[in-house]
Amino acid sequence: MTSEHGQDGEPVAQESHELSDRQFAAVAKALADPRRFGILGEIAASEGALPCCALSDADKVSAATISHHIKELETSGLIATVRKGRFVELVFQRTTLDAYLRRLSRSLSPTS
Amino acid sequence: MTSEHGQDGEPVAQESHELSDRQFAAVAKALADPRRFGILGEIAASEGALPCCALSDADKVSAATISHHIKELETSGLIATVRKGRFVELVFQRTTLDAYLRRLSRSLSPTS
DNA sequence: TCGACGTTTAGACAATCGTCGAAATGTTGG
DNA sequence: CCAACATTTCGACGATTGTCTAAACGTCGA
Numbered sequence: 696m697t698s699e700h701g702q703d704g705e706p707v708a709q710e711s712h713e714l715s716d717r718q719f720a721a722v723a724k725a726l727a728d729p730r731r732f733g734i735l736g737e738i739a740a741s742e743g744a745l746p747c748c749a750l751s752d753a754d755k756v757s758a759a760t761i762s763h764h765i766k767e768l769e770t771s772g773l774i775a776t777v778r779k780g781r782f783v784e785l786v787f788q789r790t791t792l793d794a795y796l797r798r799l800s801r802s803l804s805p806t807s
Numbered sequence: 808m809t810s811e812h813g814q815d816g817e818p819v820a821q822e823s824h825e826l827s828d829r830q831f832a833a834v835a836k837a838l839a840d841p842r843r844f845g846i847l848g849e850i851a852a853s854e855g856a857l858p859c860c861a862l863s864d865a866d867k868v869s870a871a872t873i874s875h876h877i878k879e880l881e882t883s884g885l886i887a888t889v890r891k892g893r894f895v896e897l898v899f900q901r902t903t904l905d906a907y908l909r910r911l912s913r914s915l916s917p918t919s
Numbered sequence: 920t921c922g923a924c925g926t927t928t929a930g931a932c933a934a935t936c937g938t939c940g941a942a943a944t945g946t947t948g949g
Numbered sequence: 950c951c952a953a954c955a956t957t958t959c960g961a962c963g964a965t966t967g968t969c970t971a972a973a974c975g976t977c978g979a
Contacts, residue, residue: 720839720841723835723838723839723844724839726835726838726839726911727832727835727836727838727839728966728967729832730967731967732835735915736914736915736919739915739916739917739919740917740919742917746925746926747925747926748924748925748926756967756968756969757968757969757970758925758926758927759926759927759928759929759968759969759970759971760967760968760969761926762926762927762928763927763966763967763968764967765926766927778926778975780925780975780976780977781924781925781926781975781976781977782925782926782976783925783926787915789915792911792915796908796911796912799838799904799908800908802848803847803848803851803899803901803904804851805851805852805854807848807851807852840936840937842937843937858955858956859955859956860954860955860956868937868938868939869938869939869940870955870956870957871938871939871940871941871956871957871958871959872937872938872939873956874956874957874958875936875937875938875957876937877956878957890945890956892945892946892947892955893945893946893947893954893955893956894946894955894956895955895956
């Protein structure tokens with residue numbers, strides 16, 4: 696599953712557009728856990744793609760926990776996943792992060 | 808105005824510098840709850856200061872809950888509180904938000 | 920084919936979280 | 950002084966979360 700997880704028919708898009716309220720909340724929540732943020736940082740650093748098992752956290756927590764965090768990052772739109780045989784490539788979605796930063800700035804700016 | 812109150816003994820006070828790892832995590836967590844983010848938005852909107860009881864959420868949840876969120880926002884450094892008689896003035900700390908945005912951008916940028 | 924490997928799912932558990940009501944604290948005005 | 954008000958603290962509750970183990974799934978190589 697390389698796409699998203701909308702549940703009420705509202706698709707969770709990852710264009711350079713604005714984030715829906717739901718996706719904005721999902722991104723904020725995804726960034727709130729230090730371990731998850733660390734994983735995201737690693738994915739963002741290795742621009743391109745890397746499999747789950749290459750994450751440095753892979754030997755700090757169980758595979759199930761990694762999978763859980765990956766799913767949450769994907770649901771929020773911060774990363775995309777691409778199956779490559781046995782592996783799953785993790786791709787950072789910078790557009791989502793940028794949209795989050797924009798909305799955060801905008802919705803807390805004095806002229807809002 | 809740009810320098811924090813010199814001799815108050817207020818807990819969290821930081822310049823427009825970098826956030827510590829702990830404060831970065833605290834800000835991320837503080838922003839992760841929609842209601843708390845809404846409260847922060849209201850505080851940021853009324854640039855200057857407003858008391859807790861003036862928050863629009865004040866009639867949606869109990870006073871205890873408001874107080875809890877206020878404390879979390881204050882602990883993270885996103886707002887400051889100033890007692891004004893019976894009231895507590897809430898002051899948005901834009902420098903903290905800006906520092907958070909900067910660190911978020913920087914730590915997820917390709918050249919990190 | 921079969922077994923090893925990467926990943927996901929299911930189920931469970933403790934910790935944390937958002938919320939509440941009630942009581943306490945502190946402050947102002949009559 | 951006292952009553953009303955703003956806020957905080959306390960203790961509790963259900964929901965969510967991060968984590969685990971065990972099992973299942975899917976894919977490759979020998």
